[in-house]
Amino acid sequence: MFKIACIYRLLLVAMLLFATGCGTLDRPGRDAEIYANRARAYLEKGDYEQALANYNKAVESAPRAGLYRISRGLAYWNHGDYDLALADFNKAVEILPGNPSYYHIRSLAYWKKGDFDKAIADCTKAIEIDPRDATIQRKRRERLGDGGFR
Numbered sequence: 001m002f003k004i005a006c007i008y009r010l011l012l013v014a015m016l017l018f019a020t021g022c023g024t025l026d027r028p029g030r031d032a033e034i035y036a037n038r039a040r041a042y043l044e045k046g047d048y049e050q051a052l053a054n055y056n057k058a059v060e061s062a063p064r065a066g067l068y069r070i071s072r073g074l075a076y077w078n079h080g081d082y083d084l085a086l087a088d089f090n091k092a093v094e095i096l097p098g099n100p101s102y103y104h105i106r107s108l109a110y111w112k113k114g115d116f117d118k119a120i121a122d123c124t125k126a127i128e129i130d131p132r133d134a135t136i137q138r139k140r141r142e143r144l145g146d147g148g149f150r
Contacts, residue, residue, distance in 0.1 A: 032062035066092035
């Protein structure tokens with residue numbers, strides 16, 4: 001009887017975790033959040049190496065959380081590691097393809113690298129996902145217009 005009660009308690013806990021979203025793509029574990037917060041603090045101090053080490057731990061702790069891939073990618077980007085940044089942006093889009101922000105960020109990377117067709121395609125995809133986002137619409141018009149990036 002005790003074993004059955006324990007099993008039911010574990011099932012109840014699992015159902016509660018599932019119902020509250022713990023462990024899903026949008027709500028990663030607490031450790032990952034702590035590492036990401038540390039990484040942001042190190043970036044603000046200009047300590048790229050420590051920031052990157054903490055973003056790596058965040059990604060390891062929550063490998064299916066696109067936000068940490070985007071954050072680490074932005075850290076790479078700001079440090080000039082464009083290929084590593086783009087790899088993280090690609091993985092974030094793969095993890096959560098319904099997030100228009102991920103496409104928008106990746107479009108900036110493609111644009112900066114001179115891959116204009118992919119940049120415009122990502123802007124178009126972001127607009128398809130969220131047609132109300134005026135920022136993405138404006139950036140797409142700018143890129144299609146005079147080729148400038150304001």
